[in-house]
Amino acid sequence: xxxxxxxxxxxxxxxxxxxxxxxxxxxxxxxxxxxxxxxxxxxxxxxxxxxxxxxxxxxxxxxxxxxxxxxxxxxxxxxxxxxxxxxxxxxxxxxxxxxxxxxxxxxxxxxxxxxxxxxxxxxxxxxxxxxxxxxxxxxxxxxxxxxxxxxxxxxxxxxxxxxxxxxxxxxxxxxxxxxxxxxxxxxxxxxxxxxxxxxxxxxxxxxxxxxxxxxxxxxxxxxxxxxxxxxxxxxxxxxxxxxxx
Amino acid sequence: xxxxxxxxxxxxxxxxxxxxxxxxxxxxxxxxxxxxxxxxxxxxxxxxxxxxxxxxxxxxxxxxxxxxxxxxxxxxxxxxxxxxxxxxxxxxxxxxxxxxxxxxxxxxxxxxxxxxxxxxxxxxxxxxxxxxxxxxxxxxxxxxxxxxxxxxxxxxxxxxxxxxxxxxxxxxxxxxxxxxxxxxxxxxxxxxxxxxxxxxxxxxxxxxxxxxxxxxxxxxxxxxxxxxxxxxxxxxxxxxxxxxxxxxxxxxxxxxxxxxxxxxxxxxxxxxxxxxxxxxxxxxxxxxxxxxxxxxxxxxxxxxxxxxxxxxxxxxxxxxxxxxxxxxxxxxxxxxxxxxxxxxxxxxxxxxxxxxxxxxxxxxxxxxxxxxxxxxxxxxxxxxxxxxxxxxxxxxxxxxxxxxxxxxxxxxxxxxxxxxxxxxxxxxxxxxxxxxxxxxxxxxxxxxxxxxxxxxxxxxxxxxxxxxxxxxxxxxxxxxxxxxxxxxxxxxxxxxxxxxxxxxxxxxxxxxxxxxxxxxxxxxxxxxxxxxxxxxxxxxxxxxxxxxxxxxxxxxxxxxxxxxxxxxxxxxxxxxxxxxxxxxxxxxxxxxxxxxxxxxxxxxxxxxxxxxxxxxxxxxxxxxxxxxxxxxxxxxxxxx
Numbered sequence: 001x002x003x004x005x006x007x008x009x010x011x012x013x014x015x016x017x018x019x020x021x022x023x024x025x026x027x028x029x030x031x032x033x034x035x036x037x038x039x040x041x042x043x044x045x046x047x048x049x050x051x052x053x054x055x056x057x058x059x060x061x062x063x064x065x066x067x068x069x070x071x072x073x074x075x076x077x078x079x080x081x082x083x084x085x086x087x088x089x090x091x092x093x094x095x096x097x098x099x100x101x102x103x104x105x106x107x108x109x110x111x112x113x114x115x116x117x118x119x120x121x122x123x124x125x126x127x128x129x130x131x132x133x134x135x136x137x138x139x140x141x142x143x144x145x146x147x148x149x150x151x152x153x154x155x156x157x158x159x160x161x162x163x164x165x166x167x168x169x170x171x172x173x174x175x176x177x178x179x180x181x182x183x184x185x186x187x188x189x190x191x192x193x194x195x196x197x198x199x200x201x202x203x204x205x206x207x208x209x210x211x212x213x214x215x216x217x218x219x220x221x222x223x224x225x226x227x228x229x230x231x232x233x234x235x236x237x238x239x240x241x242x243x244x245x
Numbered sequence: 246x247x248x249x250x251x252x253x254x255x256x257x258x259x260x261x262x263x264x265x266x267x268x269x270x271x272x273x274x275x276x277x278x279x280x281x282x283x284x285x286x287x288x289x290x291x292x293x294x295x296x297x298x299x300x301x302x303x304x305x306x307x308x309x310x311x312x313x314x315x316x317x318x319x320x321x322x323x324x325x326x327x328x329x330x331x332x333x334x335x336x337x338x339x340x341x342x343x344x345x346x347x348x349x350x351x352x353x354x355x356x357x358x359x360x361x362x363x364x365x366x367x368x369x370x371x372x373x374x375x376x377x378x379x380x381x382x383x384x385x386x387x388x389x390x391x392x393x394x395x396x397x398x399x400x401x402x403x404x405x406x407x408x409x410x411x412x413x414x415x416x417x418x419x420x421x422x423x424x425x426x427x428x429x430x431x432x433x434x435x436x437x438x439x440x441x442x443x444x445x446x447x448x449x450x451x452x453x454x455x456x457x458x459x460x461x462x463x464x465x466x467x468x469x470x471x472x473x474x475x476x477x478x479x480x481x482x483x484x485x486x487x488x489x490x491x492x493x494x495x496x497x498x499x500x501x502x503x504x505x506x507x508x509x510x511x512x513x514x515x516x517x518x519x520x521x522x523x524x525x526x527x528x529x530x531x532x533x534x535x536x537x538x539x540x541x542x543x544x545x546x547x548x549x550x551x552x553x554x555x556x557x558x559x560x561x562x563x564x565x566x567x568x569x570x571x572x573x574x575x576x577x578x579x580x581x582x583x584x585x586x587x588x589x590x591x592x593x594x595x596x597x598x599x600x601x602x603x604x605x606x607x608x609x610x611x612x613x614x615x616x617x618x619x620x621x622x623x624x625x626x627x628x629x630x631x632x633x634x635x636x637x638x639x640x641x642x643x644x645x646x647x648x649x650x651x652x653x654x655x656x657x658x659x660x661x662x663x664x665x666x667x668x669x670x671x672x673x674x675x676x677x678x679x680x681x682x683x684x685x686x687x688x689x690x691x692x693x694x695x696x697x698x699x700x701x702x703x704x705x706x707x708x709x710x711x712x713x714x715x716x717x718x719x720x721x722x723x724x725x726x727x728x729x730x731x732x733x734x735x736x737x738x739x740x741x742x743x744x745x746x747x748x749x750x751x752x753x754x755x756x757x758x759x760x761x762x763x764x765x766x767x768x769x770x771x772x773x774x775x776x777x778x779x780x781x782x783x784x785x786x787x788x789x790x791x792x793x794x795x796x797x798x799x800x801x802x803x804x805x806x807x808x809x810x811x812x813x814x815x816x817x818x819x820x821x822x823x824x825x826x827x828x829x830x831x832x833x834x835x836x837x838x839x840x841x842x843x844x845x846x847x848x849x850x851x852x853x854x855x856x857x858x859x860x861x862x863x864x865x866x867x868x869x870x871x872x873x874x875x876x877x878x879x880x881x882x883x884x885x
Contacts, residue, residue: 125427126427129421151384
């Protein structure tokens, strides 16, 4: 298949960027989207031109490194799929494909399609843990947890921190990301003790980092490659209100 | 040349109480005293994050470095199947002794008894720690922790969180690390590559790094340096490792005097999605846990072109069940991989390339129901379908072995210290616990054992005998020299004005390493590799092209620095494989096999750890650590 790419090129956060066009011919529809970009980059290197910078690592949809906008959607057109798991068969011959970085004030552009998502780490640092030192733990089976709760907590904890939720949100809110971590720990007895401070501190950090407000539009869950649901946000709100009582 | 006397430093005494006794004899520092010391940790995967968090809890000031944006992106996150622990929750007769024995046997008697026993012992604490952190392991309806079984063992001792165990454990270690970042006990350096280790008076006192955003080369001093930098599977180009996983930090330490042990012990995982075309950038693993319910088979007939579902039962060869009735589909990885290669070489492989075998769930779906299978392996099935465009609920998966893990690594003693004083190595980056073959669900166990429960004690003991640095010493000539060397190397690379992308050279290297130092090796092939690899090196240094500026984000330069080291490592792997004239575990020398095509070990001549010293001018020098077996009897591994 042949494709026409328009890619956002930007040298750094301090410099202006713009769209550049590239055409690739005879692309095997069974290769992954990132393998298609590898082909483009090898071509650019051979022409002594600067290759397109993008983040990626595991290429199995779990590390959360990859992620950019494809035709206006985070991670592209396929539901519950990270860019690295997207294949060219999701596109048609002669398609025009537009690639841009995730756009959010809290995610400054590093270069081209690569953005800085360290704000997420700062949200976690402000409370996304159980305060237990190594060696202080009780025997594991002394804390029985209902299977449903453990499964539910797992689903929240499956968030990969890719930032698609922020990029999908019209307000660039990090509510889904924060709510997933708050939920994961709120659902488990281990996380209960610090529940109040956790939600207050994490929400405060989220605001300090410049993420926008949540208006429950749900675009975040719709675009989330791990299908983190809206119930997480409801649970965060409940935890937040509970902390005030 | 130093004459290394490779002594494990494991204390004498009873195997069962050794670690506890030793631990209590180690020197301690109070948090106030510990606060005077600075610790550098490279890598923030399971081993690095757990070590950083624990050392910070003990009062040390930790500076943690990663080439990733965030610690949560380390490749530990991709581990699927699970983590072993000798909890015996299933009451199936499991014990520390049994886990110890399974691991020693699984490693084909090429690992150190003392280290492996300690690992088995600590396994129980790891589960306690992770549960306390809120890791959502799978549970039974009664609320207790669930277990499943894995290859090479006959008990159920593997704890798991669907097919995302590595993710959940890493998020646990990352949360502990994040808490210490908030406490200002850990400073995290994101997107930094370590390019050298700096020795002062023979001791590791710091590192040289490149900031991957600004391109700036800087030096950092500390009282001790801990490498938690993972494995080197990407020397094969195609592997299940993440794209940026590399050997550079370890290789730079090796060049500075850390011996590299058993480099040719590389694990080929039997259940991966087969290579589909020349553009393939990496391979995807399908968890070994699938072999609990999946049955491996190929057609009995050669070049059978029928669809899998059209081949009747009596024309299928469930070869693992046939050859290994006791373990069946759950034989260890090296055995399953080699047998897959064998049936494909016979012409009975399936799929477009003929290099694949079936992993079939039909029987399990009939007996246990599709919902049961979905609950257990749903995400893996989805991933498979997404990549291959085939539905594994309806048609068997096609799988083939791929490089997955490296047992070899920096040589360390019982304290996990390398042959460089003050330089430790933990997790996959060292060689210590898995011998010639690692059992499934043991990598996560080792990473966390080293990071949470071993190195915090042994590094503290080391530091308690050291005077803390009073100030930053990066103005010392050793640091200035190391920085200058790194800058010169980068400028030399930037000046190679060829026409090849570094990926193209990497792919060529990978092909040689896979063909000659892969699943089966022989003298002719290894000697050929030693002729071919220098040509690749030559090509690399004369024909690559790195556009752009080194003082900027430059992903081609990052790759070039890594591939340069992979080329040198590949040569060492060939030397190591050539030296070991026996077959053991993952190291299968075709010249040394039994009549039934099983590995033929030679304990009389090769019961040693091969540790290699780097030399710029001549061939690497071999030093041997003789392995002592006092508690287990050496025997031929049999899974029949």
